[in-house]
Structure formats: structure tokens, C-alpha cells
Amino acid sequence: MRNSFIDNISNLLLVYRGFTFGIIILVVLLFLGFGLSNFAPSNDLLWGMGNAPFSIPPTFNYPFGTTTNGQNLFWLLMIAIKNSMLLGFLTGAISIAIATIMGFLAGRFSSGILGDLLNMIIDSFCVIPGLPVLLVLAFALKNYINVVMISLILSIFGWAWPSKQMRNIVMNLNQKQFIMTSKFSGLNTWKTFLHDYLPYVLPWLLIQFLGLVNWAIGMEVTIAIFGMSNMSVPTIGTSIYWAYTNQTLLLGQWWWMTFTLILTILLMLSIYMVSMSISDYLNPRTRLTRLQKSKVLEET
């Protein structure tokens, strides 16, 4: 199995330009976020007075310029990326876990009343506008907000969309005959899930996870803009919030907002490109045609 993993990746790199572009930027950002940010000078990170001069445009030793509170924007954004990614991965993990359970149950019992009820619950969580409700919750928990808390809040609505698609996949698989073969080969539900459902669900899990990471980062920005995020912890959202409320644009200090936006777009784009190319490469139909093609090659 090992060598096929390596040639899978190499195949992916060559075939999908989007994947190569995405993975390179993602790796760079991951390194910047989790690697480089530890070297940031600790004192000027908090929103207090920094030792750097106030709001000067990008120069050599302040590559991204400095903020109105005299912080080095470069280090600030490195930490911001780290926190936002952390938040994204956490929300993604929690939401995917809930989505898998809800989606699998709704799909497996789709013929009965339970299945219909679960499906209605899933649909209603998709339809309800999450933002106003989350803002009420964030407002209520005003002084207890931290990265983990935001992830939990976002997961309340994050799981709905993935579980809807998970339910469709499970319902399609229920009609397949090999589910019946497994039943008559004595496999219990857990083993059936592992061996029959998982190979179809795994690629989808990865794609939905990346999608959720993007969604979570976006929602964190939205909540932060309303001032509901933990303002002292530098994340992409809080950085935008301070840049916006300090009227940096009116004062002509373009660099704070511009660099934040550029990094955000790069982060989201790379995650999206990676998930798009994986979904093309791994979706069951193309995998099957690749398996069949290898059979014909073997024979000639």
C-alpha cells in the first residue's frame, strides 16, 4: 500500500496544477504560522503600546509596516494566521465529527420515521441564518470568549451542511448490493461502516474538512468585525477589526488592511485549491475508472 501512496501524491502533483499551487502556499503559511511565529518578540504582541514607531509604511526592518499601536505588523500577522488556522482546524474537526454521526444515522435509517426526523433537523440547521444566532450567543458569553469557545460556537451551525451531503452518500450506498453481501457475511454495523462506507466517505471527509476550515475562518472574521471575538488575541478577524475601527483607511494607512487581506485570501485560496483537486482526484467515479484502466494496461 505504501508505494501506491507516494505515486498517488506524485500523480496528484503532476496532474493538478491547482493542487501544486495550493499545497505550496499552504505549506509556506503553515510554516509561517506554526514555525516562525514562535520567534516573534513577545512584548509588543499584546494590544498595549509596542516599542516600534507608530504606523509607518513598510520599510526594510518592518516589512509589513507597523500598526497604530506601534506593533510590528509582520509578527502580528504571523500569530494571527496561526490562531485562525488553529480555530479553523478545531471547528472543522468538531463539525465533521457531528456531521459524520448525524449524516450516517440519517442516511442509514432514511426509510423510517427516525430518518425523516433527523433529515428535517439537518435541513432546519442549514436553513436557519447562523450569524444572528451566533452573535447573540457570542454577546452572551462576552467575557469568556477564546479560540476554543469560538470553535464550539461555530460548530453549532458548522455541522449542518456536511451532514446533508454525508446523508446523500450513505443513502446511495444503501442501494448497493455489497452492503447486503457484508450483512450476510456476518459483518456488524461498525465493520460495515469501516469497510463499505468509509472508502466512499473518506475523500468526502477530507474535502468537507477543508471546506469547514475555510468557512470557520470566514465566520471568525465576521464575528470579529462585529466585535464579538476575543479582541486581545490576534487573529485575522481581530486584526481586520482593529484596522477597520482605527480608521486606518481614512488616515491613508493602507498597509494594515491590505496585508491582512492578502494573507487571508492566500490562506483561503490555497485550502480551497487543495480540496478541489483532491475531490476531483479521489471522487469514487474517477478512482474506479483509474482502477479499470490499470487492469487494461496490465493485460496488454
Added chain:
Amino acid sequence: MIKEETKLEEHLLEVVNVSKYFRSGSYLGTKFKAVDDVSFNLDKGEILLLIGESGCGKTTLSNLILGILKPSSGFIKYKGKIISKLRRNEKKYFIREIQPIFQDPYSTFNPFVRVDYYFKEVCLNFGIAKENSEIDQKISTVLNQVKMNTEIKGKFTHQFSGGQLQRLSIARALLTKPSLLIADEAVTMIDASLRVGILNIFADLNKDLNLAIIFISHDLSVGYYMVELSEKIKIIVMYRGTVVEEAPGESLFANPLHPYTRQLIESVPSIDPDRKWHSTTKHVVLELEEFNLNGCKYVKRCPFAMDICEKEDPPLLSLGKSKVRCWLYANVKDKNLTIDSLTKNGK
């Protein structure tokens, strides 16, 4: 636990007045009788051919016997125990005893899973064998039984042809030493020339292992070939959810009683270009409406339809070893009756 050997007079399988209703559309839809008051028995080592057009309820009946569906009324007894009322541990033994073979060989095994995985799982889950050596030995015996000599270790579905996959499906079912195989349209997707090979396997299994088989098909020529191959064989013809005729193999083909059976046999395209059809079929309204007719379901197409057929549903009359559900035979208990003799004297 179910007793190992069955008492002499007890049948292996008893289907008693089984019916199954489905709602078309959930909750508020109209009731739809997919299987309507079907009863028959099956003994050890006997082959039952279930013949009928698509949508006549034969697959629903097979799902009822396999325990996948629960009957709306009536019950099914296997070795003296009612299937729908089995306790948990008895269910596991029951699954070992009755194994299915499916129609589409290409989707019997999960394309992403190695084929030999299923064989190992069957051995482990049903405690047939523990260590690998014993498992491999069991696998090779069943593979020989289906005359399959190619190596299957580590191979995927797409590395086999349709015929080979169907043999593997039979081999997987044989691992648990079942006493009843249910083959639902097992040869429909196989190429005509390779079909005979698979049918030979079924016949040999029946002879050598005294294995009872319920063979479901819509193709009469396949049915006829099975009759030629084995002696203890019984045929049931179903139409719109009801049993219209039940008879031993040879007599059904030699002397079909029910008009529908006659029409089925007549419609088989003969291989000899000189034998042409001369009759044309009476065309009919939507099939779905025939299901809920209160009289005989075949009345709309039957060339001998009488007005009593329209009003009342004919009972299942037994004539010698055969049974037929048709008013033509209602008040005549003569044994060697054929439709021609009946219609000739203007019945």
C-alpha cells in the same frame, strides 16, 4: 438453538399465507399488495424455480425469506422456527443457514475491497475457521466446488469477468455450509454462452451437497434447463403478487395448466427460424392497476376470461401434484386435464 437435523415430516421452509403491503409514496399513499397470500413448502435438497415477470413480487418474496423484510400478514417458518420472531443469537445461526446470490455480479463485492476479504470475514464471523492456514484451506475447497481455479488473494472486483464474479459469489455463500441458497436472477447479467456453466454449478451443488435452492428468474429457457438437469425440482409461477400455478418441473412444461403459464411458454423465442409465433398478445392498461384488481389478476389478458373471473379471485385448487389458481378448473377435479381439452368442450 435450532436442532441440527430436521424431523422427517417437517419441511425445511414453510411459507404460510404470506402477504406484503407497501405504501406508494410515504404516509398518505395508496396501499399496494406486492405479495398477496402466498403459501408453499420446500424440503431439504429440493430446488424451487420461482418464475414471473419483473414486478410480480418474486424479489419481495425472496427478501421476506431472507429476513430482510417482515411480512404484513402470515409467517415463514425455517426448520420449525418463525423467521420474523427469531431472537438475536438465533438470527446469526439463521443467516448462516440461508445465503443469497445476487443478480449483478459486478456489484456483489465492494470495488474498493479485496475479494478474499469477504471470504476471511465469513470464516471469522461464523467461527468456521480461525488461523489463516485453515481459512485458506476452506476457501480452496469452496473455490473447487464452483470450478474456479484462478488465485483470488489480493485481487479486486475489476480483475475478474462477470462469470468469474458470479462463481465467487456462490463460493462465498457456500463457506457457511448453508442448507438453502436463494439465487435472485443469478444468470440474467451473464453472457448467454457462459450462462450454462453457472447453471451446471447450481445443479451439481444441489446433487453433491443436498443443498436446497430457490432459483428466481423471468427467463423460462433457463428454468427449462434446470428442470432437465435435476429431478427433485418444483416450479411456482407468480403473476402480480399471487401464485397462479405450482407444479413439478416436467409436468409444468409438458402440460401447463394456467393460461398465463401457457402464454409464457409460448412467448419464448424458439431457436428454430421455422417455428414462428401465430398468436398476438391482448394489450392491457397500466400494470400497476392490475395489482389491486379484486378478481383474477390475469383477467385483462386472459383469452378464456369468464365474467366470474372479473368478480371473484379464484382459489388455489390442487389437481394431483399441481396447484392452479383459475376458474377454468374450479368445478372439475379430473387429474389429467389440459386447457385444450377444457376449451374444446366449450367450458
Added chain:
Amino acid sequence: MNEKVIEIENLKAYYRISGNINVLALDDINLEVKKGEFAGIAGESGSGKTSLLKVLTHSFPSSMEIKGKVVINFRDKNFDVLTLNEDQIQSLRWKAWSYVPQAAMNSLNPMAKIKDIFLETLESNDKTMNRDEFRKKMEDAFENVGLSKQFLNFYASRLSGGMRQRAIILLATILKPNIIFLDEPTTGLDLITQKDVIQLLQNMHDELNSTFLLVTHDVSVHAQATDFVHIMYAGQIVESAPTKELFHNPLHPYTKELINSVPIIGGKRGRIEQNIRISSSIANSVQGCKFKDRCPYAIPSCGKYVYTYKKGDHEVKCNLYES
């Protein structure tokens, strides 16, 4: 007046899989079909019979390379199908020939009523006929085929497979095209519906006296419906003969095997032994006769070349008849 309607001369076709690997679909096919003939092509799945139809109707996938000549006669003008561009082909479709593809009963627009499907086919192909006249023609055609008029207002999903198949055959014949190609029209149907469809095809053939080309793996359907049969194996035509001649006196060992493998109701033939072997996958391009590994009468020369023996209309490619 038996001038040729279809003429195929050493047609070769293969699918490009990847790089330089390609799978041979059709290997040097020569075929003639006379006007008004009901021709049939039989063979296992993978023998290339569907690929041949796809070439004739110019509906082959782009990954298929084709060489050779395929001439279709329409209004006594000869068209080489392979040289025509898409618009020319589109102008011939449903006028020069109509084509009922495989599993056609599952390929009706779910969003359209049956009568809309008929009307749109008329509009695109025959401007002369006005709609009311066509509507009348459509209703009569449905009635005498046993489908009641009201089915025209149904959506396809409400009709049974058999009904849809009969409706499609009507669709293919209502504008009286020159040739009618049919790919497995009887597969997947119940016995009685299958008989209806075969009888429908026969009536249509007598009524329209246009040429029919029927492709199916079921040899007994050929026995009942066709006048002339070509047997295909691994991308080649191994035997061609009038139907009666072929079934009463089959020459090629493969044809014999095909005919024997069909159980005859009432004929006491008992068990048919078959050696276990692979189906005709044409990926491996074999020297000489492709059937030699499966042939019980194979002789050494079969590995080198294939002799063509011709007696009247009966032609067979087999070295056994190399006298």
C-alpha cells in the same frame, strides 16, 4: 432490386486508452446490407457489435480512431459516413437512418411528456408535415400497437419498461427513415413484452419495407426476427448467412457453440458441457484466428492465417473449410 444500402469495407477501429496503448474494437470488418433486408448482428458482449453500430451512426466517442470506408445509400446518393462533418450527420439523422441505442427505455427526458418527445422529433426532422396530421398519425400508431392514447400525456417515468421500449420503436419508425438501427431492443424485457417487441419489429419491417439492422447477443431473437445474420467474435465477423441457412447448417465452431448454449423448451438435450474459459476480450491482439484458444477443432494453421470459405450467401472465416 437488391442494391446495397450499407457497404462497409475493411473497417478498423480502436479505443485510445493512454499513451500508446489502445484496445482494438473492430478488426477489418467487411459487411453489406441490401435494401429492405432485416439484417442481424449477434455476438457476446465485448465482441464489438455495439462499436460497429456506433461507427455506422457516427455516435462514437472521441477516443476512438477509425480507418476504412462506411458507405450509406440515401435517396440513391452514397455518403461515406466517416468523411461527413457533424452538421451533415445531423441533417441525415432520423431521415437517412434512425437509431435506438442500448437501454433506450431509460433515456427519455424525465421532464417531458411522451407526446412532446414525439413532436420535437418531428419539428427537427420533417418541416413538411403539420402538427395536427402528425398528432393523428401518432395516436393511431399508439393504438394499433396496444398503447392507449392517454399514455401520450404521461411522463416517461410512469410507463413500464416494455411500454417505453415500444414507444421508442414507434418514435424510430414514425418518420419512415431509410434504415433503422436497433441496439439490444429486447434485452431486459420480460418474455411476453419481448415477444411483443419482436412482433412489432416484424410488422414495422413488412409495413415500411425499410432496412433494419438489429444487434443483440440473444441468438433466438435473431432466429425469429431477422432474414440475414452476421456472427461477430472479438471485433471480427466470423460467419454471415441467411437466417434459415445459419441455424440449420452452422459452419463456424463459435456459431455452433452459440446456438447449442440456448436450451430448447421440450427438446430433451440434457446437460450441455462447457469448458471454463475467458470471454472474448479483444485487448490481446492475437495472430491468426482469434477463436483458436477456445476452439475444440483448432488446427495448427489457425495460428497463422484465417481462410475465408464462401458458398452462395453463406460465408465463414475458418480454416476447417480450407479445401
Added chain:
Amino acid sequence: MAKYFIERIVFLILTLLIGLTIIFIISRSTPIHPIDTIMQQLSSYGGQLTQQQYNSIKDIYLRLYGLNRPVIDQYFSFLAGVLSGNFGPSFSSFPTPVIKLIERALPWTIGLLLTALIISWVFGNLIGLLAGFYDKSGISKFLQGLFVVISPVPYPIIALILILLFVFMIPSFPIMGGMALNVTPKFSLSYIFSIIEHAFLPALSIVISSMAGWFLSMRALVMNIKSEDFVEFAKLRGLKKRKIVFNYVMRNVISPQITALALNIGFIFNGALVTEYLFSYPGLGTLMYRAIMTGDMNTLVGVASLSVIGITLATFIVELMIPIIDPTIRQER
């Protein structure tokens, strides 16, 4: 057909119940009592209060907002209040009831949301349809590349980019408010023109990001439908390309896109709220921001409940359109 209708009504009621219950639970289970936040604001104005005075004032407020009754009563009165539209007085701009504030902001949001939704849905699907059908052409590939880049970017980011571009780089649009200050709201041309001028950027930012989604999903849908058997069979029957595009591809593609519209209204509404605030457009978004800043829980709960009701109703209405377009649903149910 009736069954589909009943099913949709049950779904509507269930969604409303779930949404409103979540809001109720959240608003009632805040660790620090909303009244305390107001009290803190009171004391920050320099008034020193003894503990005893503090409790009595708090008690008055509690009775005023009816927060001292058992939770179940509060829940039912909350639901009754929501349905009749009274969410109680707003904490910050006391005594004006919350519904008054919402009524002022609602028309702006509805106007912005509706126009943006319709434009993005119609144009997104139209271009997606053409791009899907002529997928070999250069423009189609270019548009695909463009929208693939746009689609992952969330609403606030696109709004900020637009602000950067159109307000600072090339100042061409107003940044503040819903209309010019000197214009009196009467049905005059200048009034309408100034509204459009102010609403242009927010609408544009919502349209851009949601249009990407519609374009990509429509293009993928069309390319799938194109390889379906019935489209192949239509070509084989000599049907003209134009007829295939409308009778076959368009008809089979509209109903899934309407279902998608119904399910996405809530998502786009979230985007609208943020965009409104960033452009300080006087809709519900800005109202929510002010409520958060002044700690006005009642308005916040009011706006949240109203959006849940509004969006669920909108979804319900759109879903009713599906059987009209898709006969198979009409026939089956």
C-alpha cells in the same frame, strides 16, 4: 401534491421552533445577567450605589422586563411576543420598543438582500448554463478560473476589498449611510438615485461572492446533464442544439438550482448583515452592531428571531415553487 405541501409546512414549523428555541435558551442562559451590564453602565456614569439600592433598581428592571417569572412562562410569552412582533423595549434606547428599531432598518435590508439575491441567482445561473454547454470555449475556462478564485473568499473580505478599491484607491462611491444627508425621503428622482448610489457597493459585494457559487454549481450540473443518456439520445434524434439547450438541459437543471436557492438564503443573509455593517448601510446589520456595542440584548434577540422567521418563510415560499417547475415531483407525491 398536497403531501409535498404538508411536508413543507411541518418543516417550516419545526425549523422555526428549533431556531427560536436556540435563541431563547442562549439569551436566557447568559453567565452575566443582561441587567447587570446595564447596571455597570449606570454606575460608570459616576453614581455610587449602595448594595441595597443596587438590588432594588435591579428588581425594578427585572419586573419591567418580566425576567423574574418562571422560565416556561417566559418561553411562551417570548414565542407569543415574537409572532406578534413585540420583543419588548430596547435596553439601550429605552423606551422605544425593539420592533420600531427593526421597522426602520428592515426595508433597507430587504431591498439590498432581494436585489443582490435575484441578480446573482439569475446571472450566475445564466452564465453558468452557457459556460457549461460550451465548456470547450476560452471564455468558459476563463470564467471558471475567475470564479474558482472568488468563491472561497467570504463576504466580509470581498466587501473590504471593494472598500479598498472603490473608496480609497479610486474614490467614486460614498462610504457612509443609506442616502445622502441633505436629501429628504420623498419619491423623487434624486432620492432614488442617491439610494442606488449608496446601495451599489454593498449589493455588488454580495452579488460577486454568491454569483461565484451559482456559476460553479450550474456549470458542473450542466456538464453532468450533458453526458446523460437522454441528452445523447436527443442528439441522435437530430434535435437542434438550441432545442437541446432549452428543452433538455435548462428544464432539468432549474429545479435543483431552486432547491439550492431555498437552502442558501440563510447563508447569503449572513453575508448581507456583515456587508451592511462594513458599508455602514442602515440595515439590520448596522442595527445589530449598535445593539452589541450598547449591550442591548432585547434588540439583538429581536433581530435574530426576526431573521430566523424571515429566512425560514422565504425558504418555504421558494420551495413551493419547485413542484410547479418539476413535474416529476408533482406526479410522484
